[in-house]
């Protein structure tokens with residue numbers, strides 16, 4: 001066996017298949033303009049000339065070798081056996097790069113299942129040490145450091161890089177330039193780059209603080225749950241580093257989301273929540289035993305800190321001027337991972353410039369999201385995948401979220417083998433091509449290296465990065481659990497495992513960077529600080545100084561003028577129907593849109609779609625930005641909107657609201673990914689962070705909103721009372737019984753009404769285009785005020801095109817939103833009215849249609865409806881009691897008040913409305929229900945059954961013969 005070979009060291013031999021194609025494309029680019037290609041490629045082309053296939057390469061004379069031992073010239077084809085060894089060594093390198101993480105020593109307790117790592121071993125390829133020593137290093141590792149001369153040393157070095165505390169998992173990244181960059185970062189010694197002495201001392205001091213805080217809480221508040229960070233203590237220094245790096249890159253906002261584990265430690269050390277505040281929350285825990293499994297007093301509250309309190313995170317722009325970076329930790333419900341889309345929404349809102357017409361313009365550098373996950377929750381909760389899917393979507397991307405899985409190898413009492421089918425907790429992220437680093441929580445410097453890589457990657461590629469920090473959980477799920485009941489062996493093993501702070505102390509001591517005396521001094525100072533803060537809390541307690549957050553502020557309604565002068569509406573309407581020079585509007589659509597041109601003229605009618613567009617346009621003219629997102633929202637499920645026009649000739653798009661001369665703010669409309677929970681969560685977060693924006697989320701059909709129930713229950717409904725977190729988000733939920741079956745009829749109105757209390761939101765079910773116009777404008781007017789609250793609209797389906805729903809233009813240019821609308825033409829002889837029908841939404845239009853046709857009931861001949869009046873409750877919550885009371889009071893001879901609904905009795909508004917009507921019904925009048933009977937499924941699957949049932953409801957409602965005195969009560973009960 002020869003030890004030296006005259007062969008080419010050109011790196012092109014290792015490019016084949018798609019990689020060769022790619023490098024050839026880069027070369028062509030280079031020939032056109034060398035500066036257009038990455039400097040590393042430029043260097044390679046300058047050094048090695050054009051890339052060529054192995055076949056051609058073996059046939060040609062190799063160029064002169066300038067690096068390594070084999071600085072001579074020959075042809076590769078000279079020694080096929082040697083060539084095979086080189087190729088195999090190349091495969092080995094590729095395997096180490098791709099699969100080295102499987103052999104990494106990054107599992108502190110050694111709990112990982114053993115994996116077959118034979119692909120990483122030379123013997124698998126029949127390569128001996130001598131074989132490898134004979135191969136020049138640069139043949140198999142193009143950028144091997146100068147000091148590494150041969151293949152053996154190269155492999156040793158690569159093994160060390162890829163299989164120690166850091167496991168790099170990049171093989172799933174399809175973008176070649178990114179993967180090369182990532183591997184180069186790993187191989188450039190980044191991972192082994194030592195921290196400075198100051199950095200190391202600061203890191204140790206931080207770990208001491210982290211640990212002392214937990215042990216102090218344990219001692220001072222024995223028996224209370226804190227969801228200790230211990231076992232993954234490095235989370236705090238890692239977040240410190242992320243803040244420093246992102247602030248250095250110019251981020252003005254860092255938006256963080258996390259669950260219970262380590263939250264108190266993060267709140268105090270990263271967000272600057274004072275020790276005293278946390279101690280006082282523990283002190284006031286009302287029933288220490290009953291704190292929920294992952295809750296604790298104050299644990300779900302967020303905190304907005306500011307890095308001006310945080311050493312090293314300032315960014316000096318120029319002398320005397322400082323840019324501040326605000327870091328926020330989102331309020332978090334117990335529901336694991338559901339905060340993710342909310343934080344993504346915060347972040348995008350912090351990046352978007354909404355001040356000009358058109359789409360808002362994001363600045364990805366202005367804000368960054370950091371999400372901290374649990375290993376069981378990341379693998380198990382579907383919301384994680386839904387949120388990762390935002391990564392590259394125009395309306396939702398944010399230039400890269402940094403994810404950290406705090407991987408303690410267990411979820412409550414469930415081990416990984418029972419909680420996921422994947423090898424790693426992080427595997428889901430691979431589908432989204434997110435680079436992943438698995439790092440040992442016991443190696444502080446490796447953790448910091450992972451963070452630096454994540455930040456650099458985000459900075460360079462504006463994409464997500466994931467760090468899977470593998471540690472353990474020192475206590476049970478919480479500190480009152482005995483984990484040995486369920487994981488005896490694991491916890492016996494762990495009991496003897498040294499804490500990370502001790503491991504790192506020893507590292508620094510062995511390098512002579514810290515002394516025992518200095519360590520003792522630091523620890524004593526930390527303990528004294530903690531004790532002093534606790535003493536202060538106790539003193540304040542004695543003096544009654546501790547205040548509580550007030551979340552009880554009730555909202556007051558006030559009159560808001562939402563009418564828009566007729567001239568202004570006409571001019572806006574005309575401008576909305578102008579297209580850019582040369583833009584062709586799809587013929588069929590153009591005809592539909594052009595019908596809007598005279599809708600504002602005398603005798604014209606504004607339909608639902610036009611009312612919506614005019615509402616949007618006038619809100620933009622008032623200077624208020626709008627964001628609308630949902631499935632197919634550009635066109636809308638029922639094609640009433642068409643706010644993005646598509647040129648059938650060129651494929652170009654045009655949104656008339658973007659070029660509207662009157663607009664003074666951005667208008668964002670996005671077709672969302674097919675998700676409800678994540679998109680609603682995102683839009684909620686967007687709205688909370690940009691309260692001045694009218695943010696609208698639209699469901700494809702209203703009932704699909706129940707896929708987002710957690711966001712509705714945990715954030716929208718309760719966010720203000722739980723966290724003083726206000727939102728004015730609008731939910732448009734198509735609702736209405738039209739025979740489409742169980743799944744497309746009901747937006748589950750009853751759920752929104754059962755959650756309604758303390759003025760938490762507005763729930764409306766409308767029957768006119770003008771009402772929609774005014775309600776949207778009213779909602780826009782209350783954004784960013786004390787009045788702000790979500791608006792839930794049961795949106796129409798067939799009613800969109802119903803002429804009874806269209807409005808005169810006067811109804812837009814005058815008046816305002818009416819919480820209750822009375823049926824025109826009824827109730828004029830007040831003394832004759834015996835039945836008052838109250839109803840809401842589409843059934844009111846069905847009744848009006850029947851009245852108009854005069855074909856129902858015994859009055860068909862005479863058309864005498866004097867015994868009847870109908871009022872539509874357009875705003876169900878807050879209940880317009882004054883309006884309803886005034887109507888009832890007008891009719892002295894009422895025999896009954898009837899609630900008519902199209903939904904089953906156990907659904908719709910009946911259960912909500914019944915006590916409200918009863919409380920206001922005159923003593924001698926009955927309160928009745930007419931609607932579908934109780935059902936377990938919201939609607940029938942058969943059109944003919946639907947028609948029959950609907951007909952029955954209308955007939956009974958409009959039939960004088962069914963009056964209470966004449967008929968038995970029809971309350972729908974079985």
Ligand SMILES: Cc1ncc(C[n+]2csc(CCOP(=O)(O)OP(=O)(O)O)c2C)c(N)n1
Nearest residue numbers: 261294334335336374375376377410411412
């Ligand atoms: C949606 C949801 N389901 C169930 C729970 C109850 N729960 C709280 S913590 C926990 C285990 C979480 O494990 P992991 O994600 O690994 O985080 P760790 O507690 O280990 O840090 C469970 C099941 C919850 N909080 N949220």
